[in-house]
Amino acid sequence: MTTMKDIAESVGVSIGTVGRIIHNRGRYSEKTAEKVRKVMKDLNYIPNIHARSLKQTKKHIFVVVVPYRDQDGGYWRLVEEGILKATEELVSFGNDVKVFPFDRYSSASCIDALSRALSSDAEGLLIAPCRPNDMRGLLEQSDIPYIFMDTDIPDLKRRTAYIGQDSRQSGVLAGKLMSLLITGKTSAEKEPYVLIVDPPGSNYHLYNRIEGFRYFMSAVMPEIKLMTIKAEIDDEYHFHSRLEEFCVKNPRLPSGIFAANSSVYYTASFLEKKGDEYTSVPLVGYDIIPGRERAVEKGTIDFILTQQPEVQGYQGIIMLYDHIVLKKAIRKQVIMPLNIITRENIHTFTGYMNG
Amino acid sequence: MTTMKDIAESVGVSIGTVGRIIHNRGRYSEKTAEKVRKVMKDLNYIPNIHARSLKQTKKHIFVVVVPYRDQDGGYWRLVEEGILKATEELVSFGNDVKVFPFDRYSSASCIDALSRALSSDAEGLLIAPCRPNDMRGLLEQSDIPYIFMDTDIPDLKRRTAYIGQDSRQSGVLAGKLMSLLITGKTSAEKEPYVLIVDPPGSNYHLYNRIEGFRYFMSAVMPEIKLMTIKAEIDDEYHFHSRLEEFCVKNPRLPSGIFAANSSVYYTASFLEKKGDEYTSVPLVGYDIIPGRERAVEKGTIDFILTQQPEVQGYQGIIMLYDHIVLKKAIRKQVIMPLNIITRENIHTFTGYMNG
DNA sequence: ATATACTGCGTTATCGATAACGCAGTAAAT
DNA sequence: ATTTACTGCGTTATCGATAACGCAGTATAT
Numbered sequence A, B: 001m002t003t004m005k006d007i008a009e010s011v012g013v014s015i016g017t018v019g020r021i022i023h024n025r026g027r028y029s030e031k032t033a034e035k036v037r038k039v040m041k042d043l044n045y046i047p048n049i050h051a052r053s054l055k056q057t058k059k060h061i062f063v064v065v066v067p068y069r070d071q072d073g074g075y076w077r078l079v080e081e082g083i084l085k086a087t088e089e090l091v092s093f094g095n096d097v098k099v100f101p102f103d104r105y106s107s108a109s110c111i112d113a114l115s116r117a118l119s120s121d122a123e124g125l126l127i128a129p130c131r132p133n134d135m136r137g138l139l140e141q142s143d144i145p146y147i148f149m150d151t152d153i154p155d156l157k158r159r160t161a162y163i164g165q166d167s168r169q170s171g172v173l174a175g176k177l178m179s180l181l182i183t184g185k186t187s188a189e190k191e192p193y194v195l196i197v198d199p200p201g202s203n204y205h206l207y208n209r210i211e212g213f214r215y216f217m218s219a220v221m222p223e224i225k226l227m228t229i230k231a232e233i234d235d236e237y238h239f240h241s242r243l244e245e246f247c248v249k250n251p252r253l254p255s256g257i258f259a260a261n262s263s264v265y266y267t268a269s270f271l272e273k274k275g276d277e278y279t280s281v282p283l284v285g286y287d288i289i290p291g292r293e294r295a296v297e298k299g300t301i302d303f304i305l306t307q308q309p310e311v312q313g314y315q316g317i318i319m320l321y322d323h324i325v326l327k328k329a330i331r332k333q334v335i336m337p338l339n340i341i342t343r344e345n346i347h348t349f350t351g352y353m354n355g
Numbered sequence C: 001a002t003a004t005a006c007t008g009c010g011t012t013a014t015c016g017a018t019a020a021c022g023c024a025g026t027a028a029a030t
Numbered sequence D: 001a002t003t004t005a006c007t008g009c010g011t012t013a014t015c016g017a018t019a020a021c022g023c024a025g026t027a028t029a030t
Helices: A004-011 A015-022 A030-042 A049-055 A071-091 A107-118 A132-141 A167-182 A204-220 A236-249 A264-274 A309-324 B004-011 B015-022 B030-042 B049-055 B071-091 B107-118 B132-141 B167-182 B204-220 B236-249 B264-274 B309-324
Strands: A061-065 A096-099 A124-127 A146-150 A161-164 A193-198 A225-230 A256-259 A283-286 A303-306 A333-335 A339-341 B061-067 B096-102 B124-127 B146-150 B161-164 B193-198 B225-230 B256-259 B283-286 B303-306 B333-335 B339-341
Touching: A004 A015, A004 A030, A015 A030, A049 B049, A061 A107, A061 A309, A071 A096, A071 A309, A107 A124, A107 A132, A124 A309, A146 A309, A161 A309, A167 A204, A167 A256, A167 A283, A167 A303, A167 B167, A193 A204, A193 A236, A204 A225, A225 A236, A236 A264, A256 A264, A264 A283, A339 B339, B004 B015, B004 B030, B015 B030, B061 B071, B061 B107, B061 B309, B071 B096, B071 B309, B096 B107, B107 B124, B107 B132, B124 B309, B146 B309, B161 B309, B167 B204, B167 B256, B167 B283, B167 B303, B193 B204, B193 B236, B204 B225, B225 B236, B236 B264, B256 B264, B264 B283
Parallel strands: A061 A096, A061 A124, A124 A146, A146 A161, A161 A333, A193 A225, A193 A256, A256 A283, A283 A303, B061 B096, B061 B124, B124 B146, B146 B161, B161 B333, B193 B225, B193 B256, B256 B283, B283 B303
Antiparallel strands: A303 A339, B303 B339
């Protein structure tokens, strides 16, 4: 464990000089600097983050820009939980994390939240860019560091990092699971089909998931027809009516249903309302929502894919802190593991983080 | 952000008194202590871990007792990776982590490693108690804190924590996946059977996994017969001969194969050697071993369950540090998520941690 | 020739927690 | 009556990094 003092003594200068060289604060000769840098390497100097953080009397402020916690079936509440957990760890050192939520179906709300965030005193932003077109312009004008989570805008090269999932691959994975669920159950039927429930809003996440799903299904089970319902409103009642409409028009049950986000719980409650024949239809969807695990435990939902939104939120804040305060090098991309959740392992995931 | 100084001023005593009260170091009146404790709550005092760690000039030494890294098909190498990662984070503050590996098939080796660990200058142990009977006695005589990982010895109440998976449930999950893989493929066969590959050694992990698997299979697919091979040596060649023997005796292919640990890769290489007809047999097993992912990518192995050994190793060290150095309250049990790995998501897991 | 600016360094206070040390005052022991 | 022990507290140095401040010495400007 080498300290600045060790280096100073070894070179024969003061720790003040070493400090200035480390932080490029001028007032030193290049000759001294070279000697110091060499000794730093030789002695394998690693800054003591505790001492560094302790000295930081400055209050660091981070701002999070994400959709309202109730949107997408409560998905964002989970993200917030992870953010809260990270916040708790940081506030004890005098930092602050503020959340500026927005309505992901409103351009005005999104622009408003992001503008306020950018003009706040934040030193770094954690953004879920669900509305890329509303956000791109504002972000290009700013020079405050930001990390994207959940969704990416790859062409904004200035972003410090992206943390999220490979959404197309998650669709492929959903296809694989669906194919397993329906294998051997469709042979007797004529013209079997799988129903895709396409949630409201359009973003590259949803698009990619569905595209990946279609890709896998058409490659592996070309005999299965794929039908789609497009929902318009992010609300349980609306989903139920759309599904009911579909059932009326198509009295024959689908071989399986794929819901491209956490609205899978709306589909599950619909199936449960309709009775046993419906609940036994294979159902694959996304995200564990607290309080709605029953649908998985009962088996109405067969598989849930998750990107562990709590972990994403938590990691996002920690990465911001590491980057800005601790000046650590952080990864440009953090691709989250694609977790497969089913009745037999759901209890090992719920509450894994907060407890 | 409340500091000890704030509390001292608020109560009207010195920070020395506050410090003594916080750490029960005596030399204070209960009357003062009550006042201080009240103010601590009111002002929501949280110790600054940076200041605390900085002051810790003492070198903390932790010792890890785990099987040799090459055993169980390289599984323990992964555990070591996580331990190494945690170690790197800690050594920069002057701590040290030593690994005392042992041969998990040798009683003498196990006892030797644990004795040396206990009589070392370690302040805390991270132990994988693969050989409970060899370890129990030694641990009962010692009073050094220890955390179990991977395997538990639940009756040793003095253990600080256990971090690992719910092994029986993982067997149940394996059963579920197996049932999905073989549904619709066995109807034509007469007397379909599934082969269980029982790896060498006996511990409650293996036992529970197989028990969970049997439970699920007999409940859901009672028509499937379950057959077992018991391997005696932890070595690829040995597995291949045992499997070959079995194939000779049972010319009819199994409907599926379940390997109860990372020896699944030995089974996979056997199937690949035998040709396409064999590789298409559904195969379910445990653990991602670096360098052997190909068997999953090619589809020879259909599903891998993992307990993320790197995370277990990492978490184990961090928990030891939190408990002993930072004196945080830690959880008595950390049950790891049961991850399901398949061809479509394996790349999101490999290298997730170290990068 | 004197003021001004800048260079290259050393010295020092600070962040918050910790624990050793010291010092009255009281109580029991010799 | 004096030693000994203990209580209840305050004071202070320390951990390592940071940055403000100070101070010679040199260079340029007026």
